[in-house]
Amino acid sequence: MPAYKNDKAGTWFCKFYYQDWTGTRKQKKKEGFKTRKEAQEFEREFLAKAHASCDMTFGSLVEIYMEDSKTRLKPTTYTNKQFIIDSKVLPFFRSMPINTITAATIRKWQNELLSDPKGYSQTYLKTVNNQVSAIFNFAVKYYQLASNPCRMAGSMGKKNADSMQFWTMDEFNQFIKAIEDKPAAKVIFELLFWTGMRSGEMLALTLSDFDFSANTVSINKNYARHENQDLILDPKTPKSKRVITLPPFLSQMVKEYADSIYDLDPTERLFQHTKHFLLHEMIRGCKASGVKRIRIHDLRHSHTSFLIEQGYSPLLISERLGHENIETTLGTYSHLYPNKQSEVAALIEKVVTGKKGEGAAPEA
Structure with missing residues (x-):
């Protein structure tokens, strides 16, 4: 050489x-x-x-992996992936040949992040770890790497946060009164709370997505802001494309808001705002109302919590939220469902012995 x-x-x-x-x-x-x-x-x-040799460094593998990913991911997803890898992964692994990285190496890297003074959240640690595992899976599949060391090392962090923030209906009503001086903000937050749609789905809505006679809204796209440009993208997953039935009062509220906009093009975004506007109004409303501040995404959790409290099934909730499968709904919200074990045991007792057990459901 x-x-x-x-x-x-x-x-x-x-x-x-x-x-x-x-x-x-x-x-x-x-x-x-x-x-x-x-x-x-x-x-x-x-x-x-x-x-395609496994003697290549991790840094070189990342270059190939990111080049492959760029044509397959949404611009915002790609940018987030790049930031995580550049800031949390490459500083540790960059110069290591990929065939020398072992489970012990992965554990050492994990321990550095776990003990970082910044105190990363469990969900963020899980996201970072998943990025590294995806890179090694890519090497196993396309570059003959013998195995993924992340699998032997085990994961870190948690998929879901330990505590889920949400508003009750009373808290939401307090909040909405504090922002109703801005019609757009009021309609936006009413939609988020009473439909459970994602903020990107809501910001992508056009007037043509609404059927006011049927009181429905079609979710078929997603809004994102990337490098100072507005992007209209495909929904998060195929199941995210759905039709949500609106309560009549909400359907009427959207119609009146749309009627108030002069020369509105039915194919243009109904709400000409960004997620920064949502955050600003969330802070303003919480400060004025005294309601605890939650994330914008927690309005989706608030809607789900309301439906669970009203006794609706996980399948219906899954369809309304646009989850890919019911397991996603159960995995995220199972802790909100009341424990019915005592009622089941009491029912069995009644069937077998004819006696109404303690904790049995009341007679119809």
Whole structure:
């Protein structure tokens, strides 16, 4: 693996042949290295990547992985992934050959994050760990890495937060009175609380998505703001495309708001705002009303909590929220469902012995 010196510039360069992914033989030349060793290391790493070798460094694997991901992810998802990898993953793993990273290496990295003074949330730690595992899964599937060391190391963090914040109906009513001086804010928060739709779904709505005679709204797109541009994207998952039935009062409220907008194009966004506006109004309303502050996404939890309290089934709630499957709903909200074990035991007691057990459900 020779390297050559440019006597005039006082730097080193490498020049070599390789085969690209089509099998075509090509020449590569790279100049400007300060030392022979740097030029040789560049050639070695370049060939490892070109040959899909597990000798390549983790940093090189990430370059390939991110290039592959860019065409498959939404711009906002890609940017978030890139930020996490650049800030929480590459500083530790960048220069390590991927075939030398073991479960013990992963555990050491995990322990550094777990003990970080910034005190990352359990859900954030889980997200970061999942990113690393996805990179190694990519290497296993496409670059013949023997195994994913993250699987042996075990995960860190939790999928769901320990505590879920939500408003009761009384708290919501207190809040909404504090922001009703802004018609757009009032309608937006009424929609979020009484439908459980995601904020991006709500901000993407157009007048044509509403059927005021049937009192329904169609969820079929998602709004995002990326690099100072408004983006209308596909929904989060296929099941996110759904039709939500509105209570008549809410349907009428949206209609009156739409009628108040001069020359409204039915295909343009009904609410010409961003998530920054939602946050501003959340802070303003909570401060004025004295209601505890929750996240915008917690309005979705608030809607779900209300439905569970009213006794609606997980299947109906799953469909209304646009979850991919009922397991997602149960996994997220199972702790909100009342424990019916004593009622079940009492029913069995009554069937078998004819006696009404303690805790049995009342007679109809």
